[in-house]
Amino acid sequence: MTIASCGSVSATTLGLPNSTAIPAEKARLPKGLFVAKIPVSAKTKQRLANDIESITMLSLLQARNTKLAAGTRVPEILVIGLRLHEPNAAVPTDIVELIAMQRKSGMLFVCVRDADFEGTTRQECAFAVRRALPARAGHTTTSKVFASDWQPAGEATLNATDPAVDSMDALWESLCSQVILDDPSPIDVNTRLARRMQIAQLTAQVDKLTRDHQRAKNPEQRNEIYAKLHKMKRQLEELQGQ
Structure with missing residues (x-):
């Protein structure tokens, strides 16, 4: 055949x-x-x-x-x-x-x-x-x-x-x-897939906040963005460590 x-x-x-x-x-x-x-x-x-x-x-x-x-x-x-x-x-x-x-x-x-x-x-x-x-x-x-x-x-x-x-x-x-x-x-393919998607989403958000922080002129605004950026980086590290 x-x-x-x-x-x-x-x-x-x-x-x-x-x-x-x-x-x-x-x-x-x-x-x-x-x-x-x-x-x-x-x-x-x-x-x-x-x-x-x-x-x-x-x-x-x-x-x-x-x-x-x-x-x-x-x-x-x-x-x-x-x-x-x-x-x-x-x-x-x-x-x-x-x-x-x-x-x-x-x-x-x-x-x-x-x-x-x-x-x-x-x-x-x-x-x-x-x-x-x-x-x-x-x-x-x-x-x-x-x-x-x-x-x-x-x-x-x-x-x-x-x-x-x-x-x-x-x-x-x-x-x-x-x-x-x-x-x-x-x-657990769904669990692993959900984690992969969360990591991709958080990575994109971290990249955007990093650029926003670099562009921000107002000290109060920079501090606010930095706090969000720090929180998301911590979430990203936790997910990547699982």
Whole structure:
């Protein structure tokens, strides 16, 4: 069986079990499939048509072909390759959102592009997932597309063998953790994600207050800003130390 690939990337090169690989003849998905049943903006339609060269199913991870326990939230995980048309293209988060929102099970996207590198061109890969953001009880849940950094396509791998991964639910948590946090552990992903987001928010606020403090002329205003800055720096140090 010839297995599906997106550029030079396949289930095998990603380190996924051969039992999960999709046959090449069944792998290609028509772009029109994703705009046929839901309203889509003209801009997203244009990006789908012009920026995405092809959409390919690379792997379908299920309890039966991974030897994991069935999931209660995630029955299966589909790994989809997006071959990007333009060199040095960014991860197409709007296209990931468009496709992922139409399917309840987990979807991991493998974005493949050509990129300039040291006077030549190489193929690069980035992973993306759509995941609900951590929310307090009673608050509306929203989702966001997260993407990993770009890396050489030949070095892009996914770890499906973490010792704590014992079910499809845990596998999905592990894959999300790899994409978002660069860590295969499926434990407390929402907690770790919330902390990462808090750190990013506080870092931005510290940077802004630092600039405000440098610009402030009034001594009273400078002292007020400094007090806020000192408090936020302490909060940031506490979070980074956890």
